Amino acid sequence: MRVVVVGAGPAGVRAVEQLVRAGLAPVWIEEAPDGGGRIYQRPPAGFARGHRALYGADAGRARRLHAALDALKGRADWRPETLVWNIRPHAGMLQVLTRGAIQGEVAFDAAILCTGAMDRVVPIPGWTMPGVTTLGGSQIALKAQGVAIGARPALVGTGPLLWLAALQYLKAGAPPALVLDTTDFATKLRAAPGMLWNAPTLLRGLRYTAALKRSGVPVAEGATPLAIEGNGTVAALRWRDAAGREAVTECDAVALGWGLKPEAQLADLAGVPFAFDAVQRGWVPRRDAAGRTPVAGIYLAGDGAAIGGAEVAELAGARAALALLADRGLPADLALVTHLDRRLRTEARFRLALERAFPFPAHLAAAMPDGTLLCRCEAITAGELRAAALSPAPEMNRAKALSRVGMGRCQGRVCGPPAAEVLAAALGVPVAQAGRLRGQPPVKPIPLVQGA
Known part of the structure; x- marks a missing residue:
């Protein structure tokens, strides 16, 4: 069985750890030069500040994660500086770019997507x-x-x-x-x-x-x-x-x-359905508590599935790997499964309270002045998007066609959530009804190589 893990942050490290323990050698793809994710991002060689200064109270957790990362690299097909820019789940293929050069496709029987999150502005x-x-x-x-x-x-x-x-x-x-x-x-x-x-x-x-x-x-x-x-x-x-x-x-x-929003473009391209999370006030891919999605062979873990933080990402990465092993009839540590399920339920309750303590200020986005540059890639203002609502544009993808909002370099990763708030307010409908921008390949800009 050929398993691919996309991402080497907390979720990816713990997913690979469980797969390796089961005797597998997964393909392990990371966009950055090294793993650790954003919260435990490693500094360059020769960096003067130590773990305590960089990670504070999480220094011990960062050391353990980095140690596990280094130990696992030699037991997996480790591919840093590699961007997965498209996924074709039914063909079992990832399309990748390594160090700026298109490298073709990576075949897989199952994939765990640990794609992390980005800031919501x-x-x-x-x-x-x-x-x-x-x-x-x-x-x-x-x-x-x-x-x-x-x-x-x-x-x-x-x-x-x-x-x-x-x-x-x-x-x-x-x-x-x-x-x-x-x-x-x-x-x-x-x-x-x-x-x-x-x-x-x-x-x-x-x-x-x-x-x-x-x-x-x-x-x-x-x-x-x-x-x-x-x-x-x-x-x-x-x-x-x-x-x-x-x-x-x-x-x-x-x-x-x-707050943060999931980097869920690959899940979208894989055909995973999305649901609106009213508490996090955003769209998240559907999966069960173990990370299984409705698309066979596709598993999600960490903040790329729903925002939970680094500690939850470690738990979810291990749990998704154990779900994959169980689904394929391979031995899985049942005691660990029980422990992880209990911890994840507790952390979900904590996350619910945390989201309520620090809510996304939807009212600020909805009241954005007309002259404010909303989509910086295409230089679209909030006023221009409101004009599109009158065209009419009853949802985000129609608004994109009429105004070009979300059609630039970031493909709506930055402007999509606030644009939905602006559009919903202009239409007088709940933001869930305004919908979300559909994912398109490539998930990030890639070079056009002559002859490729």
Whole structure:
């Protein structure tokens, strides 16, 4: 049996670990030069900062994951710097690109897709200016390049990543000029009892928040970002506090992020149906608790299936591999299956509370000013998308045909979720009714090679 695992983050590492234990040598494909995923991204050789400085309280988990990754590379068909840009499940084929060159196809009997996630953003005026990145991008700058995005950045959004990134920047010597959380304290407090399902993580988050506030870094909760200002480069963030007062904070960079969204394009191309998750306020591929999808031979794990975080990704990666083994009649550790199922149920309860504590600010996306550049690839404004709604465009794919929103380099990976909020508000319908942009190959830009 030829098994392919796509992704070498927490989910991919633990999936490969279980497959190797069962005597298989899977093809293991990773887009980056090395594994670890974004949360445990490895720095380049010779990087001066250690695990504790890079990963904080997760240093031990990062070390263990990296050790497992290194031990498994020689026991699998390890293929780094390889992009899977299309999948044909019924033919059992992945189409890949390695180090910028098209390498043809990789055959498989079963595939575990551990494709991870990306930041979810709400465009605001000035967000396309140099010096503006995502919260995840600001972390990657620290971990993979050893640099900050600015000496005094403003961090804007909501969710645990906002506070974690702020603390990491503080410790790295680039204290944020402002941490702006669009969620008010009362909303977080109401969700707190549900987060007791993972008390250690809750307590760690509270420590992060307290440490940041004690440091003197300005913090605004329940606030609204209005615009990023500057003449060609970032100079300030204009915002409104919870009481409705406007303020301007000088800064030299801005990081934006309102949680994460699954990188589920390959699941889409594989024919996996999607469902709207009202709590995460986004579309997720359908799969059971073990990672099985309705498409035979296709399994999903980690944040590419639904946002759960690095710890859940490790559990889900192992569980998907065990499901695959069981489905193929190969021995699987039943005691481990029981343990993983119990842990995943508990973590699902915690994630539900976490999503309620840090909700996506749909109202900000829906009220986006007409002149705001919504789709940066195609230079489409929110006003132009609203005009498409009158054309009429009753759902996102029709709006794409009429306005070109989501038709550029990112194929709607960045603009798709906020565009759906804008369209739904213009139509006066629930955002689920506005639908989602369908995936198209290639999932990311690939070179056109003469004769290929």
